[in-house]
Amino acid sequence: MSLPAPSAPVDRLVLLNPGPVNVHDEVRTAIAAPDSCHREPEAAALINRVRVKAARIGGGDETHTSVLLAGSGTAALEAVFSSVVPADGRILILDNGHYGDRLHRIVSVHDVPRRHLEFGWTNPIDPAEVDRVLAADPSLTHVGLVHHETSTGQLNPLREIGEVVARHGRQLAVDAISSLGSEPVDIRADHVDWLVGTANKCLEGLPGVSFVTAPRHRLDALETVPARTFYLDLYGHYISQDRRNAPLFTPALQVLNSFEKALDLALAEGTAARGERYAALAGRIRTGLAERGARFLLPPGHRANSVTNVHLPEGIGYDELHDGLKAEGYVVYSTQEQLAGVFRVANMGQLTEGDIDGFLAAYDRVIAKHVEAAA
Structure with a gap:
C-alpha cells in the first residue's frame, strides 16, 4: 500500500493531548x-x-x-x-x-x-x-x-x-x-x-x-x-x-x-459554536480511527466532545505509537495505569480538519512501519 507523505507542519506540534492546547495567535x-x-x-x-x-x-x-x-x-x-x-x-x-x-x-x-x-x-x-x-x-x-x-x-x-x-x-x-x-x-x-x-x-x-x-x-x-x-x-x-x-x-x-x-x-465564538466545532473534529477522529479498525473505550452516548479514548492497535505499545506520531508532529496522550492499553486523542484548541487528516495519515505510517518491522 502506498502511504501519503508526511504532512505534519514543520513550525509547530499539533497537540492532541487534553491540554495544554494549540492557541490562537x-x-x-x-x-x-x-x-x-x-x-x-x-x-x-x-x-x-x-x-x-x-x-x-x-x-x-x-x-x-x-x-x-x-x-x-x-x-x-x-x-x-x-x-x-x-x-x-x-x-x-x-x-x-x-x-x-x-x-x-x-x-x-x-x-x-x-x-x-x-x-x-x-x-x-x-x-x-x-x-x-x-x-x-x-x-x-x-x-x-x-x-x-x-x-x-x-x-x-x-x-x-x-x-x-x-x-x-x-x-x-x-x-x-x-x-x-x-x-x-x-x-x-x-x-x-x-x-x-x-x-x-x-x-x-x-x-x-x-x-x-x-x-x-x-x-x-x-x-x-x-x-x-x-x-x-x-x-x-x-x-x-x-x-x-x-x-x-x-x-x-x-x-x-x-x-x-x-x-x-x-x-x-460562544460555547455552543465551539462545542459544534469540537464535535465535528471529534467526529472526524472517531470516524477515521473506526475505519482503521480501532476500538473505543466508551460507547458514543457517553463521550465528551473533546477527548476520544482508544485501545492501542494489537501488538504496538503506547511509547512506540506516541514517539512515532511525535516524530511526525502530532502529540497524543497516555492514560492512567488502570487503563493500560488505551491512549487518548483530544481535539481541544485551535485545530483544523487538516490537522486531523494529517494525524490520521501519520497514524497509518506509524502502524505500517510497526507491521513492517515485525514481519
Whole structure:
C-alpha cells in the first residue's frame, strides 16, 4: 500500500493531548505585554476584567463572581475542596475515574469530613444513586463532581445531578476544568455552587491561571469557615481581589493578559459554536480511527466532545505509537495505569480538519512501519 507523505507542519506540534492546547495567535501574542507591577492600578483592572469574563463563560450573572489563582486547575480544585466544607459539614465525592479520585485525595489530605461514592471507571454517574445516598444521609452538606472525566472521556450528567443536589438543599462543587467552554455549563441552571475552571483547555488559553466561579453569598459565607490551607485559602483570595482590589499573592500577569484574550475569543465564538466545532473534529477522529479498525473505550452516548479514548492497535505499545506520531508532529496522550492499553486523542484548541487528516495519515505510517518491522 502506498502511504501519503508526511504532512505534519514543520513550525509547530499539533497537540492532541487534553491540554495544554494549540492557541490562537492573538492569545500567544498577548503574553508579550509590557512588564508591570501586580500592585498597580492597571494590574487590578486586568484582574477585575478577567474575573467578570470568567464568570460569564460559566453562565454567571451579576450575583456571581470569579476568584483567580496562579496555578493549574488543580490549584483551584484544592482551593475549593479545602475551603468550602465547614467543620460540621461533610462532602460526598462522586468518583468514576482518575479525576474523581483526585477530588477524594484532595479532601483526604486536608482531613475534610467525607464520603467516597465510587461508580467504577467507564461507568456513568447515576443521579438516582446520588439521590438515594443524599436522602439517607443528612450529614452530607456538599457534593463534589467531575463534569468531564478525561481519564476515560466520560461526560457526566451535570444538569441531572445538579437538580438532585439542589432538591436536597446541598451545595454542589464541580470540576469543569475539561468541559468549560465547549460543553454546556450554566452555573445557575445546573444548580452549581462552586465551579472550577482553567485557562489552558477548552478555553484555549495558556497554562498558569485557574479560577473559581461562585455566587457572592457563597463566598461571603466562607468568612466563618476556618482556613485549612494558607496559599489556597479561597476566602482570603476572594476578599483580597474583591474588597481590597489587589491580589493576595503575586499573580501571573502575563498569562492573565493571554487569558483575557482567550476569554474574549471564547465569548465571541460562544460555547455552543465551539462545542459544534469540537464535535465535528471529534467526529472526524472517531470516524477515521473506526475505519482503521480501532476500538473505543466508551460507547458514543457517553463521550465528551473533546477527548476520544482508544485501545492501542494489537501488538504496538503506547511509547512506540506516541514517539512515532511525535516524530511526525502530532502529540497524543497516555492514560492512567488502570487503563493500560488505551491512549487518548483530544481535539481541544485551535485545530483544523487538516490537522486531523494529517494525524490520521501519520497514524497509518506509524502502524505500517510497526507491521513492517515485525514481519
